[in-house]
Amino acid sequence: MSIGGYRTAVVTGGASGIGKACASAFAREGCDVAIADVNEERLAATKAEIEAFGRRCVTRRADVRSDTDIAAFAAAAFGTLGHVDIAMFNAGMSVLGPPDLVPIDAWQLQMDVNFFGIVRCVNAFVPAMRAARRGHVVNTASIAGRYAYSYDAGPYIASKFAAYGYSENLALYLRPQGVNVSVLCPGLVATNLGENARREGVAPDQAWGHFPEWMMRPITPDDVAPMVVDAIRDNRFLIYTHPEDEVLMRERSADIEGALAAQIARLPDPTPPAG
Numbered sequence: 001m002s003i004g005g006y007r008t009a010v011v012t013g014g015a016s017g018i019g020k021a022c023a024s025a026f027a028r029e030g031c032d033v034a035i036a037d038v039n040e041e042r043l044a045a046t047k048a049e050i051e052a053f054g055r056r057c058v059t060r061r062a063d064v065r066s067d068t069d070i071a072a073f074a075a076a077a078f079g080t081l082g083h084v085d086i087a088m089f090n091a092g093m094s095v096l097g098p099p100d101l102v103p104i105d106a107w108q109l110q111m112d113v114n115f116f117g118i119v120r121c122v123n124a125f126v127p128a129m130r131a132a133r134r135g136h137v138v139n140t141a142s143i144a145g146r147y148a149y150s151y152d153a154g155p156y157i158a159s160k161f162a163a164y165g166y167s168e169n170l171a172l173y174l175r176p177q178g179v180n181v182s183v184l185c186p187g188l189v190a191t192n193l194g195e196n197a198r199r200e201g202v203a204p205d206q207a208w209g210h211f212p213e214w215m216m217r218p219i220t221p222d223d224v225a226p227m228v229v230d231a232i233r234d235n236r237f238l239i240y241t242h243p244e245d246e247v248l249m250r251e252r253s254a255d256i257e258g259a260l261a262a263q264i265a266r267l268p269d270p271t272p273p274a275g
Contacts, residue, residue: 002030004233006085006136010034010077012064012121013091015042017191018140020049021221022088022228027055029229031086034077036062036069056080062118064091074124084129086232089121090140092183094197096209098272099154101201107155109198114159118166126170126179136232136240139167140184143215143245147252151270152209161189162260171237182231187242188218206273212266 009026013019014035020042023033027050035050043059050057058080062065062069077084095102095110118139126206129135144153145160167183174181202208224241231239240246253261 002230003086004136004235006031006073006232008032008081008084009086009088010036010073010081010084010125011088011090012036012062012073012117013140014088015039015046015059017193017223018186018189018221019088019090020046022090022138022224024053025051025229026086027053027057027173030055032056032058032081033099034060034073034084035059036064036073037092038063063113064089064120067120067127070120070124077125078128083132084125085135086138087121087125087129087135088138088140088228089118090138091117092123092140092142092193094193094201095155096153096197097155097201098152098208098270101272102155106198106200107158110159111162114156115162115166118163122170125176129179130174130177134210135178136180136182136235137170137174138182138184138228138232139163139170140186141167143185143187143240143242145183146185146245146249149215150210150212151267152269167237180232180235182228182237182239184224184228184231184239185241185245186224187240187245188215189224189241190218190220202272210268210270214244217244225273 009031011019011023014023015037027033032055033050039063047057047059058076060073060076062073092114095106141163142160144157145164148157171181
């Protein structure tokens with residue numbers, strides 16, 4: 001059993017949420033797995049779960065903002081697994097707040113994790129995959145990388161748009177060289193993303209922000225993992241987790257002005273509270 005003949009996988013942000021579910025799914029499908037995460041306790045638990053499937057599991061505490069950490073993770077993965085077939089770059093966090101009031105350092109943090117974290121990992125892993133002319137890269141973006149779902153998550157949305165655009169660029173570059181690319185654009189998934197969310201530009205006790213009611217259909221990470229496995233098998237680029245998002249994106253593409261006007265009409269007043 002394997003995923004398109006692939007036998008090894010690496011996953012960043014692989015100790016919880018979508019990353020853990022995908023790492024476990026890769027192991028069930030016959031892959032040895034290397035996992036990076038910042039939470040050592042969750043890394044140990046995920047390692048035990050994967051080894052219970054009879055697969056090798058390499059773990060490394062690594063922050064995707066660190067060139068040194070990612071280089072060490074790559075060395076550990078290649079050193080143990082020998083080669084990398086599937087590379088899923090999934091680590092992420094969210095910065096929320098009025099886009100003109102979020103300080104630059106918070107914007108930089110957001111981009112460093114959600115966008116440059118992917119770039120660092122690509123630089124660490126993809127040259128060897130290109131040399132082998134084999135493998136599949138999966139980048140985790142978001143439905144927020146396909147459209148701005150609300151007004152209160154500008155840094156997060158911008159970082160995910162960057163992740164999505166970079167993934168299209170990688171597909172153009174890598175597919176002719178034998179390496180396939182997918183981009184995962186989840187809708188609402190019940191994960192621990194909120195644990196490291198930052199809210200900037202408004203006081204903690206100030207009521208502000210909005211999460212649209214049309215996005216409130218959560219699924220679980222275990223629902224997402226088979227979608228990723230199927231996309232790798234089928235060599236499919238774009239992975240939506242919610243069918244309604246695919247319909248919405250077609251509608252927005254057909255009439256973006258109308259879509260923006262309708263969306264604004266449905267959202268509450270975005271004016272940040274004074275003070």
